[in-house]
Amino acid sequence: MSHILTETKGGVARIEIDRPDKKNALTAAMYQAMADAIQAAEADAGVRVLLIHGKSDLFTSGNDLQDFLDNPPRDDKRPVFQFLYGISQAQKPIVAAVAGAAVGIGTTMLLHCDLVYAAPNARLQLPFVNLGLVPEAGSSLLLPALAGYQRAAELLLLGEPFDAHKAKELGLVTEVVAEGQLLDTALAQAKKLAGKPAAALRITKRLMKQGQMAAVLQQIKLESEQFGQRLNSPEAKEAFSAFLEKRKPDFSRFD
Numbered sequence: 320m321s322h323i324l325t326e327t328k329g330g331v332a333r334i335e336i337d338r339p340d341k342k343n344a345l346t347a348a349m350y351q352a353m354a355d356a357i358q359a360a361e362a363d364a365g366v367r368v369l370l371i372h373g374k375s376d377l378f379t380s381g382n383d384l385q386d387f388l389d390n391p392p393r394d395d396k397r398p399v400f401q402f403l404y405g406i407s408q409a410q411k412p413i414v415a416a417v418a419g420a421a422v423g424i425g426t427t428m429l430l431h432c433d434l435v436y437a438a439p440n441a442r443l444q445l446p447f448v449n450l451g452l453v454p455e456a457g458s459s460l461l462l463p464a465l466a467g468y469q470r471a472a473e474l475l476l477l478g479e480p481f482d483a484h485k486a487k488e489l490g491l492v493t494e495v496v497a498e499g500q501l502l503d504t505a506l507a508q509a510k511k512l513a514g515k516p517a518a519a520l521r522i523t524k525r526l527m528k529q530g531q532m533a534a535v536l537q538q539i540k541l542e543s544e545q546f547g548q549r550l551n552s553p554e555a556k557e558a559f560s561a562f563l564e565k566r567k568p569d570f571s572r573f574d
Contacts, residue, residue, distance in 0.1 A: 323352035325359075330367035330513030331506070332360040342380035342420060343373050347390045350398035357405040367513040367520070369409065371432070372416035372502060376440065381423030388559065391550050395543040399424070403456050406431045407535055410521045412512050416505035417441045417483070418498060427456035429491055430465070433524065434512075436505045437483035438498040443491070446478040450562075451554030451570075453545045460538040464531070465490045 322338035334356045336343045353371075360366045373379055382399075392399045406413065406428055415429055418438040426443040429435050445462075447454050454462075454475055463471040466489040474481065474489075486492040496504045512520060549555050554573050561568035 321348050321352035322346075323349050323356065325356045327360070327363070327366055329510060330365065331509045332356070332363070332366045332369045333506075334369065334371045336371075336373040336379050339374055339377060341383060343377050344380050344383035344386075345399075345424065346383045346386040347392075347398045350402045354398060354401040354405045357402070357409055361405075361409060361411060366411065367515075367517050368412045368414060368509045370414045370416070370505060370509045371428075372505065373418065375418055375438070375498060375501065377419035378417045378421040378441070379425040380420045381425055381446075384559070384562065392543070392546065395540055399455075400539070400543050403428075403539055404536070407457060407539065408532075410525065411517075412509075412520055412524060414505050414509045414512070416501050417443075417492070418501055420444075422446065424456060426491075427454065427458040430456060430458055430461040434505075434508055435492045436494055436496050436501060436508070437486060437492045438501045439483055439495060440498055441483040441486070441492075441495075442480045443482075443486050444478065444480040445474050448476055449478040449558065451552055451556070451558040452549045453542060455539070455542050455546055457535040457538045457542065459542060460531075460534060 322336065324335040324337050326333045334353055338344065338349070357369065360369050412434070413432045414434045415432040416436050417429065419440055419442065421441055421443045423444070423446060426445055445454065445458065459475065462475065470489060483492055483495045487495055554570055557570060558568050
């Protein structure tokens with residue numbers, strides 16, 4: 320079971336993350352399912368817009384740690400990077416509805432969405448450095464461009480959680496919507512897009528993004544190389560061991 324539900328109706332292709340018992344933690348199989356869903360939506364002339372969401376109280380807690388350790392993404396051929404290439408290169412508009420935890424890739428994927436709606440209970444976080452790793456999804460390029468270097472540094476270097484209102488202030492979220500209205504609002508906006516001239520939408524999106532498209536692809540590739548190297552680092556091993564042992568990591572031994 321991939322825990323990724325898909326449905327296409329009225330020109331909107333919905334991709335739902337559905338693994339609430341594991342806080343919607345993402346496995347390699349789930350990344351592959353999302354990558355496949357994006358590819359299918361891009362190829363389907365009946366699809367005008369994509370909508371990505373989780374539950375009303377949960378988007379995704381990021382990677383499933385055990386699956387991550389069993390299937391480490393050491394190169395850009397792995398499912399997680401296929402998903403990142405797919406979402407970053409999608410020609411059709413992408414809408415996201417975010418509630419609850421949006422950790423790691425749960426935050427970085429939003430940089431590739433065109434409209435992002437978040438509930439007040441959304442808690443975003445970019446904890447890569449705290450795990451001895453580096454950012455992904457082109458976020459080391461896109462976040463400073465979006466929010467400015469110092470604010471991006473605060474998020475990426477400290478790796479602390481931030482709420483939906485701060486995400487809106489940074490430009491990462493389009494609008495903060497009441498939790499009970501989140502999915503309805505995101506779906507309504509997706510339907511608005513689906514009713515507009517499809518070619519004009521795609522071309523407008525391309526015009527806005529084409530100036531940085533090559534740089535984003537290059538940055539994702541560079542990040543993936545560094546990410547793979549950091550997985551073998553003493554810092555990452557200490558971070559993961561501490562997580563599994565439910566203790567505070569000690570990085571004082573490493574330069």
